[in-house]
Amino acid sequence: MKQFSRMALAASLLLAACATSETHQDTTTVNASLVVDTLAKARLDSTLQAQVTSGQVAGVSALVFEKGEEVYFNAFGMADREENVPMARNTLVQIFSMTKPITGVALMQLYEQGKFQLDDPVANYIPEFANLQVYAGNDAAGQPVLEAPHRPMLVRDLTRHTSGLTSGPDTAYVGALLKKVDPMNRENTLTQMAEKFAQAPLWFQPGAQWAYGPSVDVQALLVERLSGQPFDQYVQEHIFGPLGMDETRYFIPEADRDRFAALYLRNDSTGLTRVPDSLAHALNTRHWPLTPGGFGFTSTVDDYMRFARMLVNEGELDGTRILKPETVELMATNQLPDSVTERSWLPSKGRVGFGIDFAVRVSPPQTAEENNGVVGEFFWDGAASTLFWVDPANELTAVLFVQIMPFYGQLHKQFRDAVYGPYTPTATP
Template sequence: MKKTFLCIFTITSFISVGISQENSKKIIQQAAKARLDSTLQSFVKNGEVAGASALIYENGKEVYFNTFGYADMENEIPMKRNTLVQIYSMTKPITGTALMTLYEEGKFKLDDPLEKYAPEFANMQVYTGYDSIAGEMILEPAKRPITIRDITRHTAGFSGRRDLPGLGEAIAEADALNRGNTLSEMAKKLSTVPLGYQPGEHWEYGISVDVQAYLVELLSGQPYAEYVQEHVLDPLKMNNTRYFVPESDRKRMSSAYRHEGNSLVQLPNEEAHAYNYTKWPLTPGGWGLTSTLDDYMRFAQMLINKGTLEGIQVLDSSTVKLMSTNHLDESIEERSWLPSKGQVGFGIDFAVRLRPPASVQENNGVVGEFFWDGAASTLFWVDPVNELTAVFFVQILPYNGSLHKRFRDAVYGPIVLPKSQQ
């Protein structure tokens, strides 16, 4: 284990702001339900979204569900419980789960070099600048190999910085995430692009989880889509979670929306759903799945049950604990926009809450929770302290984190800081 790049934080006690231990097992009471209804309804009424829905379980039981507004505003089709949405990056925790089933089989160790299994990632070069006179990137060798831990916590060095001269052009030319690529082709193209920083030194969100999907193929000998279906989706009976949506189910797909000035605009379905209405060679690990509230709640319930749902074990409890523990050493100071999520670190495809909110403007939540969200502003989290899981669906682009702040406050109540912080 390379201690320079790893620091595990163990949550040993319940610490929270605005949430008392006395009612820690009774979060969703009548007041919370009223707040939730009012909040979701306000998102629609204010024109922030066309439709919103939420599902919350506490102590293994459904304690809240409601929908407001439209899945298809133009045709006045309401948001429903079985509405299919594009979950974008909420695909990532599912991929991480698939990968960790292979970890449990002893197929790899987290600190193994990625090149051990994917030799195209050996001898990577790292971008340090651009020589405008010579018209070429300035590169240096990677100080150490990319590890599998790196691709599970976004410290591999892969960059999406299109604004960096030379590197931006190299990223565009490689076109690794072109839908026509297989995962193998994606990896080969990605490996030709210099890293944006030394492995383990920065946190930069991106293509790492697509590399995880490729690694699943290498380790299992199966196409990724088949493996995740067989080992995660089918065991959890997540029958509506998939890349390709057949024509018979497309009437349940929510449209996607964006704002133009003060107006909410519905994107053409042929544009918004182009990936999910065609069977493409690329089955990315980082995005692409569609799901329903109930399907994704089954995934969240498996996690809060420490890897098991309805007698079916997907992961060992120790693996869930490993995934939901912070893996970001404090020495990794450059973390892009991760701090905007609150007082968090990062585990294996989840953000992990380490400290209570430091201000009333931050996202509400409980120390020990783990969560992630998606580009169309979807969200889920697992709160082991209160045995609570929440799934929140909207379809608004670009990502709107203020919706999550208000939804979390509706669940837990307003943040109340200690007097010393007020």
């Protein structure tokens, strides 16, 4: 992740013509080495506008930084269609699983302090998990077979989704038990959450497969146990405050709720249907005991960009260091061994492995249908179709905000193509 010369960029900016409107600041330069050049900006505008015009999304915004400078921002459509509130730079959205990388950074700060090692058993710090069993299918009579773990669940397993934990209610045998004890109920503390997860067996042997689930929520409890601080207080003091991320939080006060984007369900046949705010915004309009590490934060596009820029700058932003460079590199390095062949839907993200709370691109796309991207990029997204990525090779960070369910992966594909240009077999981004 080389540092870019700001003097060189300033010189190129002197040669550029800049125009500003309320929604779009054109920072075009004559630097031909930039990924986001004039053509890319035109692709981005047309791609995002088309999503709104076609009714696929109600509103969308995107922000891209390259080599330390903003190279693109625009917003289209409505944050709240029914109230006629435009999508804007200060719109607050639910980032859902884009909470996970924040939790990972919090945990790895404690790793730097020597509080734990990645191959430590989780039960060393969360003794509620000391006597876990593993579901191994049913016997001939249809009764569940439980067995001891072949090895302990490790902290590393939590960071790469190989823990064996699940929260899926439809998971064979385990799901019904978890539905009964309800570990992710908002009225639970993180400790109560762990106690309830421990009442059910693991879905699979630790380290055996990649399966998305509540592993990062358990990471939040690890942060509490290792730091001695409540998770929400820890991230505020050690990440949000130092980075100036003043609008990234669980709870949105009444005075800011007019900027809180509505959530929409997308259906190809019937269009967009608004989810009632009483359901969509329930987590963020009341203080709850549960402070999940895997979801729950709200943010603005600029706030989250500060987090992304810290990562592309090897753990530092504006003179404030959050992580050491070697820790960022560790997080952005694939941690999945080849022996983990069962990876659920992870391959749909492209040719990726998984690091510490990020997907990590390990190979360029081989077809035009695959997600565009650069080897070494690390990224994640959220259930309402938000997305960010960090591209160290080009010193580029991108944040895309929408509020659409179910997850709309085709939008991500189109956004990536707009940034990098269409795929060609003879060239990679």
